[in-house]
Amino acid sequence: MTLILEPNDPTPFTVAPSFAEVLVSRLRASCKPKAALYPSQAKVPDSSVDTDLEDDLLPEMERTEAAPMEPASAAPPATLPTRRLLTILRLAATFVSEEALEPLRLRGAVTILRGIDVRDLPLIMEGLKTALPDQGWRVLEPSVSEGAISKTSAERFLREIDRSLDTMAPVLILLPFEIALPAHLQQPGVASFTYAPISADILLGFLEAIDRAPEDAGAFRSALPEPTILARLDTAQAAAALRFGSGLDLAQRLEALTGPNPDGPRLEEGFSDSPVVQAARRVVADFGAWRRGEIGWSDFSHSLLLYGPPWTGKTMLARAMGNSAGIAFVTGSFAEWQAAGHLGDMLREMRRTFAGARRKAPAILFIDEIDAMGSRTGDDRHNQNYRAQVINGFLGEMNAIAIEPGVVVVGACNHVDRIDPAVVRAGRFDLKFEVPMPDADAILAVLRQHLKVDFPADDLQLLARQAVGHSLASIDAAIRATRSEARHTGQPLDLAMLRDQLRLTPEEEDRDVLWRYAVHEAGHTVVSAALRLGTIHRMSISRDGGQVASQPVIGHGVLTEIENQICHDMAGRAAEAMIFGEVSAGAGGSLASDLSQATRRALMIETTWGLGNLGPIWMPAPETVLLTDEHLRNRVRARMEAAEERALAILTTHRANLISLAETLLEKRSMREAEILPWVHAVQAHAAQADEVNPDHDKGPLET
Known part of the structure; x- marks a missing residue:
């Protein structure tokens, strides 16, 4: 065999x-068992038996004919x-x-x-x-x-x-x-x-050894999972299955034990054609080619880092990769490893996770919360030695698993910039993709997967637009809750139930707010196009705000480029001022807000980049200096106000394109690169006739 x-x-x-x-x-x-000391059917009275039962037991024992002693040769076969x-x-x-x-x-x-x-x-x-x-x-x-x-x-x-x-x-x-x-x-x-894994031959040999061989060995083999899937079984799993079945019943039990989750996500359905999904599909396709012997292990990328806000579907995407590839899915996270105890316990759990993935190969190893490990290059010196040992341990495991074919590593985090550079370099994580909040197309793909037989396509498209701003996880949970509500109330499934679960207010009630968001994001896009700052990948608005995702052009770090970026940061406010006559607080708030980014850039010009009025100097802790130095605050404010005025001038020139783009965004709720390009081209064609990219820096409010 x-x-x-x-x-x-x-x-x-x-x-x-x-x-x-x-x-x-x-x-x-x-x-082999020892010779029986007692008749096989007789029971030896226990001295602890209650004496009150003797009157009942003794007559019965006297009536029972004693069985003869069984010789050792008659003992049952060894178990x-x-x-x-x-x-x-x-x-x-x-x-x-x-x-x-x-x-x-x-x-x-x-x-x-x-x-x-x-x-x-x-x-x-x-x-x-x-x-x-x-x-x-x-x-x-x-x-x-x-x-x-x-x-x-x-x-x-x-x-x-x-x-x-x-x-x-x-x-x-x-x-x-x-x-x-x-x-x-x-x-x-x-x-x-x-060490040979569990296989069809081993299972047949086992059944033969215990006299439970199937009548049709060929049918038994055909019913078993494929060899690579069967090989994932550990000893305990195989022992449990063998205890409760034989023949085709055992084969079916093993198929259920090792097969992919039939209800789990798959890349073939429920996902849009976003760049990260396309990359995941390529990895799975290459993995399949490797398993078929068509390419070598070193001929494709077998590590992928997914980053982005929480609840955007990073775990779901990784699980879909495992299900679509038909391979094992092993999970681990820094939070789980740290919960094991002190440093030694954490490293032990980390090694156990990686070892489990190697044992179950071919497999997807999904590691969550990678940014929790931190970086050895950061300014935070607290627990520096602990962090260094954790990172070194992780790097060692990544190096070891990279040279052993069979495991694709998928990492996930919220803040890729907080990870040690050695962890995210090529060779550790070859591919790195942002997983943003889903747009309308991504949400529609999920709705179609679960509800296409329940509702018309037009209704699902409208719901997908309204649900922009929700994560895939929250949408999936809302669908399950809606089906549960329909079952328990005895009512037919209704989109109103799903809207209630998602807490979607009627569209007309928040249309004015959404229009402001659309104008704000369109302002960023128009100025970015006019100044040729990079590629706009997507735009989206929801009840919680808006977002523009872009890939900036790698520049030289000169003053003109930085001032163009500040102009882009202030463009949302400028668009609101132009259309509504007043600005909202939408440009401020968090550290990632427009005003935060603009302030930071203007401050760095003056304090650390050597491009400001003070010349080639460097100041430590510029944020602290900003709080105490009024002259510096005035310089930073002047730069930001000048950038906002410049953005307003650009938007005034492209007002028609701004309004048209905002109206389309309001209708669609989310737009991808191909949908945005017509406005980008129109703005750039008009901007080429003016000096919007390189303004005259010899004049203006910063002149002293």
Whole structure:
């Protein structure tokens, strides 16, 4: 029979049935029961039996004919412990034959048995003693505490390996997923075996050993999950399934246990064609090509970092990648790892997560809250040593998993700028994409996935526009809550229920507010186009405000470019002033607000960039200086007011385009790059005739 040991291994291992039978017979002999001391049906009275029951029990016992003693030869056959039997069969599949063991027993031989779940270490040690005794080799294994290998234990194990090389005695090293193989053992002459995963042949061998072989082995094989999926099973999962089924019933149980979640998200439906979704689909397609042997592991990107505000669907997208690829999905987060305890506990849990992904390969490893690790380059010196050790531990795990084919790593965070540069560089995370709040098209894709048979397409399109500003997670939750409400009230599913769940007010009630938001965001876009500041990817408005996402042009850092950026920051206020005659507080508020960005840029011109009136000086803590230096505040204010006046002049020139773009945004609620381009081209064509990009800096309020 043939065993596929690794998902992409081109050379299958052939197991001689006689070798497996020999090992199973040794296990059976070790489990042989002793001769029965009592008749098989008789019960020995317990001295603790209540004496009040003697009058009832003794007559019954006297009437019962004593069963004769059963000789040892008549004892029932040995019961083979499930996990031990699985381990023996996996060892047989690993080493193939008795002859294959001979080189491993030679003087100076070093053998690595890798791909071991830490929970299987005791079973393997016991299996080696039972089924492969007297091999003459020294077996090395790391010590395990509470189901995990500590950093100290791993270091001690590696030192023990080095000490074993001092003599010529043959050595067998049991290498779990948590520990990387030392570089000096990755060389010719060191025999390396991968511990055989659960397979169809192993399951059939198990059923044959306990006299429960299926009548039709071919049908049984056909009903089982594919080999790479079956190989994800750990010993405990396989043992539980084998306890409750056999034949086709067992195959169906295993299919349900290992198959993807049929109700989970998939990239094929419920997602729009945004850049990040397209990138995810490419990774999944390349992963499939690698599994089919069409490309090499190094021929495609197998790490992806998703960043953006909370609840934008980063986890959902990662799960969809796993479901669409039909592979395992393993999760971990810095919050979970930190909750384990002190530094050693955290690093242990981190290693356990990475090891679980390697064990279940092919797999998606999703790591959430990566920005929680911080950076070694930041100004915050609090817990600096702790943070450095966490980052170093994470980098070590990322390096180790990158060289072992089979695991695609997907990270997620809210603030990519807070992550250590070494973590986000290419090679650790090859692809980096922002996951913004969903636009109308993304929301419509989710609504169609769940409600296309319940409501007309036009109604879903209107609802999608109204729901802009909600996360995919909140929309998904609202759909579930709406269906639950309809079931419990006995009413038909109604969009009004869904609007109530999403807390959507009637459109006409907030149209004036939305119009102001649309004008504000259109102002940013028009000025950005006129000054050619970069590519506008999307615009959106909702009841909570608006947003313009763009990719700025990489410039030279000269004063003109920075003043253009400040002009863009002030363009939303300028647009409101032009259309409504007054401005709202929408440009201010948080650290990410327009006024915050403009103030910061104007302040840096004067204090740290050496481009202001004070010349080439640098001031520490410029924000503090701003609070105490009135002259500096006046300079910063003058720059911002000049930028706002300039933005107003640009918008006045392009007033028609501003209003037209704002009206379209109000109707659609969200617009993508292709939809925005006509206005960008129109503005740029008109701006080319004027000197809007490079104004005269020799005059103005900053002249002294």
